[in-house]
Amino acid sequence: MTATATHAPVTDEHAPVTSEDTPSAGGLAGLLSSGDHKTLGRMWILASLLLGGFVLVCGLLLHLERADLPALEVFAGIESFRQVFTLYRVGLIFLFVVPLWIGLATHLVPLQIGARGVAFPRAAAASFWGWLTGAGVLIASWAIDGGLVAGGEQRAVELSLLSFAMVVLSLLGATAVLLTTMCTQRPAGMSLERMPLFSWSMLVTGAVWLLSLPVLVANLVIMWVDLRGPSAARFGSGHNLFEQVSWVFDQPQVFVFAIPVIGVVGEILPVSFGAPQRRRGLMLSLVGVAGVFSFGADLQRFFNPTAQTTPLYVVSGIVVALVVLGLLGGWADLGRSARRFPRPSGHLAVAMSALGVLVFAAIAGFIRVLGGAVGFLRSFARHNESWQADLDRALAPLDDLRGTMAGAGLLDLVAMAAVLGAVAGLFYWSPKIFGRRASHAAGFGTAAILGAGGLLVGLMGLIAGFLGQPERPSASFSSAGAEVVAVLAAIGAIGVLAGLVVVVIVTLRGGAALGKGASTVPDPWGGHTMEWFAASPPPVDNFGDEPLAPVRSAHPLWDAPAPTTGERGDS
Amino acid sequence: MSEPAAAATELVAPAVAPRRRTLQVGTGFAAAAVLMYFGGLLGVYFSERADFLRANPGQSWIPAGARIELTAPTVMAWTLLLSVVTMQWVVHATKRDDRRHTLIALVVTAMFGVAVINQTAFQYRQMGLTIDGGSLAAPLIYTISASHLALVTVALAYLFVMAIRTLASPVPSVHLDGMSAAALLWHVMVFLYLVIWVGLFVTK
Numbered sequence: 001m002t003a004t005a006t007h008a009p010v011t012d013e014h015a016p017v018t019s020e021d022t023p024s025a026g027g028l029a030g031l032l033s034s035g036d037h038k039t040l041g042r043m044w045i046l047a048s049l050l051l052g053g054f055v056l057v058c059g060l061l062l063h064l065e066r067a068d069l070p071a072l073e074v075f076a077g078i079e080s081f082r083q084v085f086t087l088y089r090v091g092l093i094f095l096f097v098v099p100l101w102i103g104l105a106t107h108l109v110p111l112q113i114g115a116r117g118v119a120f121p122r123a124a125a126a127s128f129w130g131w132l133t134g135a136g137v138l139i140a141s142w143a144i145d146g147g148l149v150a151g152g153e154q155r156a157v158e159l160s161l162l163s164f165a166m167v168v169l170s171l172l173g174a175t176a177v178l179l180t181t182m183c184t185q186r187p188a189g190m191s192l193e194r195m196p197l198f199s200w201s202m203l204v205t206g207a208v209w210l211l212s213l214p215v216l217v218a219n220l221v222i223m224w225v226d227l228r229g230p231s232a233a234r235f236g237s238g239h240n241l242f243e244q245v246s247w248v249f250d251q252p253q254v255f256v257f258a259i260p261v262i263g264v265v266g267e268i269l270p271v272s273f274g275a276p277q278r279r280r281g282l283m284l285s286l287v288g289v290a291g292v293f294s295f296g297a298d299l300q301r302f303f304n305p306t307a308q309t310t311p312l313y314v315v316s317g318i319v320v321a322l323v324v325l326g327l328l329g330g331w332a333d334l335g336r337s338a339r340r341f342p343r344p345s346g347h348l349a350v351a352m353s354a355l356g357v358l359v360f361a362a363i364a365g366f367i368r369v370l371g372g373a374v375g376f377l378r379s380f381a382r383h384n385e386s387w388q389a390d391l392d393r394a395l396a397p398l399d400d401l402r403g404t405m406a407g408a409g410l411l412d413l414v415a416m417a418a419v420l421g422a423v424a425g426l427f428y429w430s431p432k433i434f435g436r437r438a439s440h441a442a443g444f445g446t447a448a449i450l451g452a453g454g455l456l457v458g459l460m461g462l463i464a465g466f467l468g469q470p471e472r473p474s475a476s477f478s479s480a481g482a483e484v485v486a487v488l489a490a491i492g493a494i495g496v497l498a499g500l501v502v503v504v505i506v507t508l509r510g511g512a513a514l515g516k517g518a519s520t521v522p523d524p525w526g527g528h529t530m531e532w533f534a535a536s537p538p539p540v541d542n543f544g545d546e547p548l549a550p551v552r553s554a555h556p557l558w559d560a561p562a563p564t565t566g567e568r569g570d571s
Numbered sequence: 572m573s574e575p576a577a578a579a580t581e582l583v584a585p586a587v588a589p590r591r592r593t594l595q596v597g598t599g600f601a602a603a604a605v606l607m608y609f610g611g612l613l614g615v616y617f618s619e620r621a622d623f624l625r626a627n628p629g630q631s632w633i634p635a636g637a638r639i640e641l642t643a644p645t646v647m648a649w650t651l652l653l654s655v656v657t658m659q660w661v662v663h664a665t666k667r668d669d670r671r672h673t674l675i676a677l678v679v680t681a682m683f684g685v686a687v688i689n690q691t692a693f694q695y696r697q698m699g700l701t702i703d704g705g706s707l708a709a710p711l712i713y714t715i716s717a718s719h720l721a722l723v724t725v726a727l728a729y730l731f732v733m734a735i736r737t738l739a740s741p742v743p744s745v746h747l748d749g750m751s752a753a754a755l756l757w758h759v760m761v762f763l764y765l766v767i768w769v770g771l772f773v774t775k
Contacts, residue, residue: 180597214605214610216611231703233709
């Protein structure tokens with residue numbers, strides 16, 4: 001390295017350890033005791049993908065049951081259906097989407113900001129193992145007749161509540177480690193506005209998680225305490241359990257799980273176009289605005305039945321849609337300064353697929369809040385009966401969306417956008433994660449199958465909502481045409497599962513290659529952010545043992561003299 | 572290291588030490604999460620109490636037979652307020668490498684913390700409040716006060732760990748970051764008790 005780094009070694013007692021002072025254990029012992037953020041990131045990613053497969057199978061079963069096929073009786077009764085329904089919701093977000101983002105961020109964020117590791121390596125490891133243990137107990141508790149439903153075995157339900165809290169607390173621990181890393185481990189010159197868009201989006205997302213998910217833990221603890229008594233007063237009553245946590249899976253909170261998609265797309269597009277992002281400050285601000293308006297802990301329908309007609313709820317849906325529109329405009333602007341037309345690649349295809357699903361999610365969110373806006377419009381027209389009647393007729397379909405499958409459709413769209421975004425990141429940063437580039441063919445296949453499947457599942461949910469199908473499982477479940485919609489959703493769910501299988505195979509093959517010592521060029525795509533400065537895969541301390549020189553722009557590698565093609569890789 | 576990557580660093584000035592106060596920042600994030608956790612608990616409490624009083628005008632939110640005395644919570648509030656002063660005394664003494672004063676202030680602060688745990692146990696015996704499904708107030712009051720009790724215990728454990736690190740060091744001020752982080756969590760704990768004192772016990 002020829003860096004002009006002349007400063008004395010840093011003596012920060014909490015600074016991450018370097019390769020020189022870390023005895024590296026190999027094999028399983030090394031894996032279990034590792035505090036290296038890259039190893040932890042890989043473990044988060046693989047575990048969340050595997051658990052995600054299990055959760056998606058639950059989702060498929062729900063769609064098959066809703067399809068009401070004559071030769072297929074999936075669940076024995078409505079209670080089993082409710083159990084799997086709640087497990088799917090909880091698992092989709094807390095066993096799949098959130099840990100997948102945390103895995104990607106744990107691996108990438110220190111590299112992107114030029115840090116040598118995470119701020120608290122042992123806390124990061126404890127968070128992963130705590131989450132994995134909690135996830136195992138959570139699934140087991142559901143299997144032994146627990147879950148957030150009425151009629152379950154009381155001790156199993158208590159176990160479900162505690163394991164759910166453990167999962168959330170572990171995710172919060174990992175989030176706090178990431179946030180601290182971003183705040184304290186940045187090298188000189190890496191100001192917040194120079195942080196790569198993915199790291200910035202994780203900073204915003206992590207901050208909203210850190211401020212909203214403790215409220216979820218508070219809900220769970222109240223339920224658990226109430227359930228411990230001889231009879232539950234209100235909070236521990238079976239019918240109320242899932243209702244108290246349902247705000248996490250609804251607008252506006254649900255959007256916070258997809259904000260990092262913006263970061264991944266915002267990393268891939270400028271590199272594909274070979275041009276820096278214009279109006280970067282505006283893009284960063286839009287991510288921040290999306291984060292602020294995704295905070296939903298104050299809009300709990302269980303405690304405030306009119307939460308979905310409050311101005312904040314309506315405005316949040318509109319703002320998120322406008323933010324997505326603004327981001328699309330920002331990325332379209334890239335074409336004006338592009339140095340080259342993007343070469344088709346697996347990660348670009350998956351990123352575009354994620355962006356497409358995210359746009360549909362924003363539209364779905366916008367449509368849903370219009371139902372809340374009906375209340376406003378009625379209050380404006382309260383002095384004119386004729387206007388009120390006209391409004392009632394015109395807006396009835398939107399008003400009736402509340403409590404229907406439209407909410408499930410939105411959740412599926414957001415979750416699928418998030419999964420696609422994370423998979424795009426996995427393909428894009430595969431040289432750093434696995435020491436080799438993921439197959440472009442696999443990327444194209446994933447983009448097509450996972451994208452189409454996710455879109456189909458989400459859109460069918462929306463259509464089922466317009467058909468008046470209720471979101472919660474109930475005896476009077478089906479409505480006209482709902483079976484066809486459910487069959488199409490089941491086909492979409494099969495597509496999503498097939499796409500996930502491809503991703504798992506890519507991940508396992510990448511892990512196997514890494515185990516055999518695979519390595520590739522540091523910067524195969526011509527990237528501009530700090531992670532492409534490190535070797536692929538990076539060493540334990542990421543950038544070698546010398547201190548990094550200060551960063552002077554948001555594109556530190558593009559500030560360097562233009563490299564030759566051979567040095568950048570052949571892709 | 573690739574040539575273009577190395578070239579990128581040649582354009583820039585020498586490096587400087589990265590930011591410090593890692594423990595304070597990490598504790599700050601943890602404290603923010605703790606504040607939101609109690610925000611969630613208190614939000615549910617106030618919302619449910621308001622709904623109950625609206626639906627049952629003239630009735631007491633606290634169930635019949637239960638006694639919520641103000642004496643013990645007020646003593647706890649004053650005890651914790653005093654501990655804020657002694658906690659800052661710890662930080663000040665650590666900063667000045669004054670090992671003797673650090674130790675004295677630590678012991679006094681820890682004693683205040685243990686006294687609060689003791690008083691909470693006394694209050695639980697005195698209240699006669701049971702979680703039996705008959706009252707919404709009981710599970711909420713126990714959840715909030717027991718959560719705070721857990722927070723006092725965590726703050727004490729954190730203080731203990733930082734005390735060991737600081738006092739075992741030849742230069743205590745090296746561990747000022749850790750001690751300040753423990754003080755931050757302590758102050759948040761005290762602030763939360765004052766909110767609980769007013770919300771749960773003074774206004775009942």
